[in-house]
Amino acid sequence: MAVPTAILLGLAVGSFLNVCIGRLPRGESVVRPRSRCPECGRTIVWYDNVPVVSYLVLGARCRRCRASISARYPVVEILTALIAGVLAVRHGLGPAWAFHLAFAAAMIVLAAIDLDHRILPDSITLNGILIGVLANVYLGAPNPLAQGLLGLAGMEHPHPRVAALVGSLAGLIAGGGLLWAVREAFFRLRGVEGMGLGDVKMMAMVGACLGLPLALLTLVLGSVSGAVIGTIFMRLSGKSRDYELPFGTFLGAGAVVAAVSGNEIVRAYMDGVLPPG
Ligand SMILES: [Zn+2]
Structure with a gap:
């Protein structure tokens, strides 16, 4: 049932x-x-x-x-x-279902609001970062990457909640940090802002909620779909190059895919890249 x-x-x-x-x-x-x-x-x-x-x-x-x-x-x-x-x-x-559904729901709301208004409200992204960290600690789901990192630091058998906390924080820093670096580089090179801080905060939330590998998957899915669909849309609609793409909408779609089936996608990718055995 x-x-x-x-x-x-x-x-x-x-x-x-x-x-x-x-x-x-x-x-x-x-x-x-x-x-x-x-x-x-x-x-x-x-x-x-x-x-x-x-x-x-x-x-x-x-x-x-x-x-x-x-x-x-x-x-x-x-x-x-x-x-x-x-x-x-x-x-x-159970609780894991409720957390993932709440995350996907927040991504749907952000995607739609960015599409309509080109804003990503702090009330969702900043609260989402906090809730993401707390929920990960509470759920304490196994996190091989965080366990590996802690192992390198000399903690061989970390408590699952400690590993989950490290995994969430790593995702927060990597997700938000990567997009922040891209934003800075674009600004230095072009002298204009190519992306809002809202996108950075949104990716920090995705990382805090889903952890590191899935935050990277979200970035890849969001960037590729944004570039492909955005280019097609601008050609068909005759919009100018100044048209502002709703990047948060594409990130939101990527994040939903990552939340629902991201682990399978990452595993299939790793199996394809790494030699068997
Ligand atoms: Zn009416």
Whole structure:
């Protein structure tokens, strides 16, 4: 029953994420008031606010003013539900599931807000760094890389929570630090800012939550997808070279992939690079 339960919970979480995406950039409460139609201001009653179902029943329109409802609402809900389901297969319905779902949810919100406004709110990234470190210590998941590092430093059998703390901090420093170095280099070479500090803080959060290898995987996925999709989009839409790509949107997509199946990707890559045995 874990997976169906996770999917239902994921739909509800996705519905809340839509509220966050709309309200956080405007500094509004995500708890009150109840949702309203942005067009006519009508308070949305509960039976018109059921994830995905209401969107289909209402034919993607407001019940009163018939203004069209963005397809992003059901897309965010379905995406969150799918992620919740896959994570339940991986982790079962426990603390590790809740942490990974919360992380993916934060990445979805950051990706959407960056796409809309080109900002990445500190309220998510800075709190995310703190929660990432604390959650890793609490969960104390095995961390071969951190155990190896501590072994080199003379700690042969570190406590799992100590290894998890070192792994989280290493991810924080590497994720944030690498992007900060790229930002500095770009500024020195070109004299303009090519990237906001928000992206740096977002990558520090990804590193703190997922650890070092997955932070690097996120950077690679985000940069490559951003370069490829960004180039295609600019060609097709005829936007100028000054068009500001929402880098946080691509980082967010990469981070979700890393959170859901990153360990398998890293392992497959290592198997391909390293000689067998
Ligand atoms: Zn309306």
